[in-house]
Amino acid sequence: MPLELSHSEILRYSRHLLIPEVGLSGQRKLKAASALIIGTGGLGSPVSLYLAAAGVGRIGLVDYDVVDFSNLQRQVIHATSGLGSLKVESARDRMLDINPDIRVDTYNEPFTSDNAVRIAQDYDILIDGTDNFATRYLTNDLCVLLGKPNVYGSIYRFDGQVSVFDARYGPCYRCLFPEPPPPGLVPSCAEGGVLGVLPGTIGTIQATEALKILLGIGEPLIGRLLLYNALDMSFDFVKLRKNPQCKVCGLDPEVTELIDYEEFCGVPGYDLEKGSVGGDWDITAEQLADKLEHGDQIRLLDVREPHELEISHLDGATVIPLGQLAARLSELDSAEEMVVLCKSGTRSARALELLVSAGFRKVKNLEGGINAWAEEIDPSLPIY
Amino acid sequence: MPSLRIPTPLRTYTNGQSEVALGGRTVSEAMSDLVAQYPNLKQHIFNGQGSLRPFVNLFLGEENVKDLGGLDTPLEENDRMLLIPSIAGGSN
Numbered sequence: 001m002p003l004e005l006s007h008s009e010i011l012r013y014s015r016h017l018l019i020p021e022v023g024l025s026g027q028r029k030l031k032a033a034s035a036l037i038i039g040t041g042g043l044g045s046p047v048s049l050y051l052a053a054a055g056v057g058r059i060g061l062v063d064y065d066v067v068d069f070s071n072l073q074r075q076v077i078h079a080t081s082g083l084g085s086l087k088v089e090s091a092r093d094r095m096l097d098i099n100p101d102i103r104v105d106t107y108n109e110p111f112t113s114d115n116a117v118r119i120a121q122d123y124d125i126l127i128d129g130t131d132n133f134a135t136r137y138l139t140n141d142l143c144v145l146l147g148k149p150n151v152y153g154s155i156y157r158f159d160g161q162v163s164v165f166d167a168r169y170g171p172c173y174r175c176l177f178p179e180p181p182p183p184g185l186v187p188s189c190a191e192g193g194v195l196g197v198l199p200g201t202i203g204t205i206q207a208t209e210a211l212k213i214l215l216g217i218g219e220p221l222i223g224r225l226l227l228y229n230a231l232d233m234s235f236d237f238v239k240l241r242k243n244p245q246c247k248v249c250g251l252d253p254e255v256t257e258l259i260d261y262e263e264f265c266g267v268p269g270y271d272l273e274k275g276s277v278g279g280d281w282d283i284t285a286e287q288l289a290d291k292l293e294h295g296d297q298i299r300l301l302d303v304r305e306p307h308e309l310e311i312s313h314l315d316g317a318t319v320i321p322l323g324q325l326a327a328r329l330s331e332l333d334s335a336e337e338m339v340v341l342c343k344s345g346t347r348s349a350r351a352l353e354l355l356v357s358a359g360f361r362k363v364k365n366l367e368g369g370i371n372a373w374a375e376e377i378d379p380s381l382p383i384y
Numbered sequence: 385m386p387s388l389r390i391p392t393p394l395r396t397y398t399n400g401q402s403e404v405a406l407g408g409r410t411v412s413e414a415m416s417d418l419v420a421q422y423p424n425l426k427q428h429i430f431n432g433q434g435s436l437r438p439f440v441n442l443f444l445g446e447e448n449v450k451d452l453g454g455l456d457t458p459l460e461e462n463d464r465m466l467l468i469p470s471i472a473g474g475s476n
Contacts, residue, residue: 039474041474042473042474043474044474128474129474130472130474131472131473131474132472133470133472136472153474154470154471154472154473154474155471155473155474156392156393156471156472156473157392157393158392159391159392159393159471161468161471176441176470177438177439177441177470178438179438179439180439180470180472181437181439181469181470192393192473194473199474225468227391227466227468229391229392229402231392231402232402236389236466237446238443238446238447238448238466238468239446239447239448239451240448241448241451323396323397323424324424326427327424
């Protein structure tokens with residue numbers, strides 16, 4: 001039931017009320033509407049700022065992280081003064097500062113198969129601003145099963161993708177990508193980087209689509225995928241079609257309830273995010289420093305990209321970027337003791353897997369990468 | 385010659401090239417030319433059986449080649465293809 005607007009709300013939204021496609025009835029629709037934003041980071045920042053400003057009556061925020069210094073280059077809803085605070089609280093405070101007439105509900109918890117239905121069931125629309133495949137497939141399947149639109153956005157370096165997946169009227173994310181890539185093959189923004197303004201461009205397009213759907217105006221991006229490249233300043237559109245064999249929205253779906261998405265995405269038993277492989281395969285920065293001090297002969301293998309070496313490097317390390325490692329194994333000697341390193345231990349864990357599968361046994365992964373070395377052993381090196 | 389647009393995550397394997405010209409009268413022939421020019425790209429696009437991996441899509445113009453004739457789809461001189469991989473970034 002659309003709600004009435006107060007005089008102050010009429011003034012606040014006057015630029016909306018002047019547009020015939022929105023008008024008073026549209027603004028009342030927004031006030032009665034609700035949107036759940038999964039992730040309060042790069043994409044979630046512009047989405048939550050604009051939906052709050054636009055007067056979406058109830059906005060939910062799901063995240064379980066705290067504001068970190070390295071977030072501020074792109075996560076514009078957070079501020080230096082909010083470092084260390086919960087992201088959902090930092091974002092809520094900013095949104096209510098912009099617009100105290102809306103309601104913001106926060107869910108400071110990981111979004112999982114156990115809580116997703118409880119959190120999402122009362123919202124009209126979901127906006128996917130996550131940073132990993134497991135949560136993306138979860139968000140997709142949840143929207144298919146609950147019959148809700150999923151405003152999808154994804155970014156990497158200079159590339160962005162946007163679409164609206166609504167299985168009632170078109171394809172879902174799984175129709176396009178039936179399976180995720182194996183873990184580690186596609187680098188995350190934490191490893192590969194991202195232009196700070198890119199999530200701004202993609203997130204504002206997501207916010208636009210969300211508002212259009214809530215207002216019931218225009219042509220939503222259903223059945224179309226927008227591909228944006230900031231370097232070329234190119235926008236390409238392609239058509240997406242429903243896949244009759246889709247495992248969640250096809251004619252004979254296999255997935256009829258939420259599954260274990262970490263397993264589906266092959267998230268390994270070890271914690272890639274923490275940059276450790278587990279078992280005896282890890283070596284800490286301190287252990288490595290001891291060994292080097294005792295004169296142990298250890299080959300250091302740095303699998304980062306050449307431009308990262310300008311930020312920090314260890315003297316004498318052999319440099320082979322992860323992408324070239326498989327083709328350059330002959331440059332390495334499996335009889336040598338070797339420690340593999342990268343920025344934070346994620347790519348080196350992947351490199352270690354590759355080396356072990358190629359028969360290398362005397363290899364270890366520098367847990368936490370060169371950043372851990374900078375933190376624990378050599379403070380003259382920056383952390384990035 | 386038909387061309388293929390390479391997204392940034394895969395440009396590491398094409399010496400930074402964003403658009404590559406490919407010889408061939410079908411999508412399959414063009415893809416053979418692609419992996420001949422850039423062998424490191426192969427494992428990221430194709431599985432062991434030579435079909436596209438499930439997290440990579442190939443579009444000809446606006447259409448997914450899966451919705452056309454698959455890898456046998458014929459190519460015209462000025463056709464433009466897009467390679468679309470799944471990317472996950474967004475939050476952190």
